[in-house]
Amino acid sequence: MPASASTNRPEDLIGRLKSSEGEAKLKALREVKNQIIGNRTKKLSYIKLGAVPTIVGILAGASESDVSLIVQSTAAIGSFACGVDAGVKAVLDSGAFPHLFRSLSNPDAKVVDAAARSLRMIYQSKLAPKYDFLQEKNMEFLLSLLNSENENVTGLGASIITHSCETTVEQKALCDAGVLHRIIYLLEGSLNQRDASLDSLATIVKNNSDVISKFVGLKGGTALSTITELIKDRNPRTRLLACICLIVTGNAFPCYLQDIGTKTKLILILVELLEEPDQVGDEAPFALANLIADKEDLQKLAFEVDAVDKLCNFLHKGPVQVKRLRGIFLALGELCSKMEICRSRFLSLQVLNVVTDALNHDSLDVRIAACICMRNVSRSVKNLSAGRFMNEMIVTSLVQLLNDPSTLVQVAALGAVSNIVVDFTSRKSIFIQCGGVKELIRLSKSMDTALRLNSLWALRNLMFLANKTCREDIFLELTSSMLASLIHDPEPLIQEQSLALARNFVDGCVDCIEHVLADNGVIINAVGKQLWSSFKSEVCIQGMYMLINVATGSEFHKEAVMHQVLAPEASDCSQSFVTKFLQNNDSRLRTAAVWCVVNLTYPDSPGGSNRIERLQNAGVISQIKKMVNDPCLDAKFRCSKPWKAYSEKGFACSSVASLSKGRTCLSAKWVVVI
């Protein structure tokens, strides 16, 4: 007889599960159950030892009347599936599902309770198979669950919906089968039924305006006010779930979430729920982020009730758990996405270093959320101008993330980098010294489109208004052949960024113009080729401004541009792209074409009149004359005085204003804060 301490070791217990019978087997089963409940480590070690198939075997072999054995094995199976993915997998792999479903029709209520609980545990995991209620038989079964008198069984029905309802077709099928009616009815049931119903309700109505219209009409149109009442419930989980239901409804139909009082209450409740120590507190910031995403009015409201301060306070309080930390960063990110007052407030609360630290967090999701938060906060032009984000701590961490094993993190980091390199204080060298340029150029060669696009975006912004040495460093690292091939990238968005990069490179710097004309004009030829062939306005606009900037240079530079403008690319298309753009529907493109002609025909330059003549022959000038009454004032203004230049070097205007306007800028330099 072994010592009593060793008899309860996992190996011994599993042995007894397999070999013993009757009371001894039941005792061993109960012991295993009590050891694993609440204990993740124990669960994992039992799973490793293969306990799950043994226990499922006991359940499968138990006769219907052996209530204790069924209840104990079912409870153990449920516990294995609770909170441990490996457990869910083991349970599913050992074929427990049909046995558990069969137990739902057992005459003993204890068995039904146990089976419903265990199935619910399984359905709470992402690994559980999707329940196909588009099949009539399954839908009937689901309804029978929801119509049950047993609270655990209705809860299971609700969990199945929450887990499996994904498509609009499924949402509609549930709605048509009368599930919404039943769920609204269950809202009046016990606390647990109410929470389960709210959870599944949010799933059924999410992003589906048809179903939402039906839902708000239920109970004589009072369904929504029932939910609105529940956001004030005493139970925190109920409050959260009711808030989520209102948010999904309001996101689909803003008219149902118009009352300022309700909106304010939602924000206040969600911020307050962060105090909850459990899952409720973890999920609250995600709901808040969802509520205020892309909605300036709600962001303003959130600011007015001190949401920025309250969220930041949580970050100051000490270590925050992973999921919650991620949620808080996302919510703060949304708050700082549009409004400068929120960003200023955020920056004044000294939490930027918490975000910076989180860039090195172990959790991938936290790193991404921190990057998003950093990106949105750094949209602040005022603070960018002050070089607030260009410090070694931030830059080193972000550059490090460009090497992250996860592409998602890399892309998120590039978003933040793109903004912080827009710096007006000539501190861009910090970024270069940290090895940032090398990393960006490495990523611009990536096979992944998102990485190529975002790294080029960052390079373009880094090039913006950089000093000559800095520009040349970037260009030499990138090489002209690389830039030329990026201009020819199959992806139009990448062509656009590459052309914008070239445009910022040659802006107001004669030496840089020399660089793009070197190597047999590989870059300017690439630009010309795109302008002759591309149909995308955004691409052509960037290409045109690149030529406009080159045309501010010497005679030789202007001639290089003339060569692109007049070189017939294809024999069947003799009309220059400039003429084509002058007639384009996009006023930005017409304006760019006029600017190009203005710079080429600048009257004081020796070859000016000769170029006018050549452009006249190509039909460009006559097209410009037709534009005197152009509906776009900007183009018209330039057409009426096309040969009176505005500055000595041709056209160049400040682009600081363009930062806040994003893509609508008309300057020679180009930058977009993302």
Add this chain to the structure above:
Amino acid sequence: MSLFWVVVGQLAAIETMSTSKKMITREEWEKKLNDLKIRKEDMNKLVMNFLVTEGYVEAAEKFRMESGTEPDIDLATITDRMAVKKAVQCGNVEDAIEKVNDLNPEILDTNPQLFFHLQQQRLIELIRNGKVEEALEFAQEELAPRGEENQSFLEELERTVALLAFEDVSNCPVGELLDISQRLKTASEVNAAILTSQSHEKDPKLPSLLKMLIWAQNQLDEKALYPRINDLSNAMLEDPTT
């Protein structure tokens, strides 16, 4: 000069207005209270709610028979819940855990904080009984992994293990863990969790009503002199004093 006196007069008037409170005599007050109607069934439900929540199962059963008030919960579950509570109060934590798991395995599986506190109580009982080796093994095997999962658990674990470092635990800084109040705290946490799992509110409604009474009286104190209830246990109206 006359204007000055007018102002002083006004100020004095305002002051008397704010200090003079309305006086309500006992007779008036009782008459007002008599006009209010309260349904007997509501009273009975409040009493039943108190008995059920506090776990007086036999009293609840008797009260049900005598008053015909149906409890909002299966009375059998009260017995189970009380057995759990009692086990913790007596220091039989392992027994309590098994009972909770029989009642509903979800409670401890989805409530890590409660599970930790029960395990911590188990450790405290081992230390109380001088089973040092067993206590250390238990702390290492069962509690340390929970501490790895959660920073605040780790701090509590360290505090508890500190009990082993002192010869005279009654005088050590963490001695309160050995106090009976620690058991009661854990027991009431389990009790609340079981009630919540049964869709029952974890606090009885009667104390909330009394709290509301105290609050309402405090509000009224600023405006009027009235027969106050100072002793809640006999609910006597006391004559207002000026």
